[in-house]
Amino acid sequence: MVRITPIRLGWDPEPGDDFYPDDLPEDWRLAYFSNEFPAVLVPFPRWRDADRARLAQWAMDVPPDFRFYLEAESGRPDARDWARLSETLGARLGGLVAGSGEAAASLWSDFCYARLASDQAGPPPGWERSVWEAPGRLYVDLRAARVWLDEIAARVGDGDVLILMGSVEHETLRRWWMMTRMMGVAP
Numbered sequence: 019m020v021r022i023t024p025i026r027l028g029w030d031p032e033p034g035d036d037f038y039p040d041d042l043p044e045d046w047r048l049a050y051f052s053n054e055f056p057a058v059l060v061p062f063p064r065w066r067d068a069d070r071a072r073l074a075q076w077a078m079d080v081p082p083d084f085r086f087y088l089e090a091e092s093g094r095p096d097a098r099d100w101a102r103l104s105e106t107l108g109a110r111l112g113g114l115v116a117g118s119g120e121a122a123a124s125l126w127s128d129f130c131y132a133r134l135a136s137d138q139a140g141p142p143p144g145w146e147r148s149v150w151e152a153p154g155r156l157y158v159d160l161r162a163a164r165v166w167l168d169e170i171a172a173r174v175g176d177g178d179v180l181i182l183m184g185s186v187e188h189e190t191l192r193r194w195w196m197m198t199r200m201m202g203v204a205p
Contacts, residue, residue: 062090
């Protein structure tokens, strides 16, 4: 069975997004975000620059079932980076989002997600995890989004799918989460 997880790039708000209360301290945003959503795609510069103390704080700020997916700039993290990330985030480390042509699949198959364009037929052979970028026009057209998600589920068949929604407003992400739950494909 396919499991579809809509995710957002980062937890910081976009201009005009009123998700966070005005008086919420900036360093509480992740905890607030994780109470509403179960996963996030962490931009490469943000996790690369985070030291162990910062990563440990992230892990403490979220519930045990929350997952951090890490955006890969190219290839895979070096062994030292990977040790720092996996030891500090532990089970909350959901995976590494790599390009579909990356050689990391065989070496990091338990953690890699192939990043695909919305018109690709499916993940490359050997990839059980994939990331599909949602077309912007579907952010507000939930009927069309439902059709698109059904098509993705049919292409993948079985496996874990992340739907990358960029830095959308949090309310849009909430609607997509509700839709995947109603479809019975939410993890």
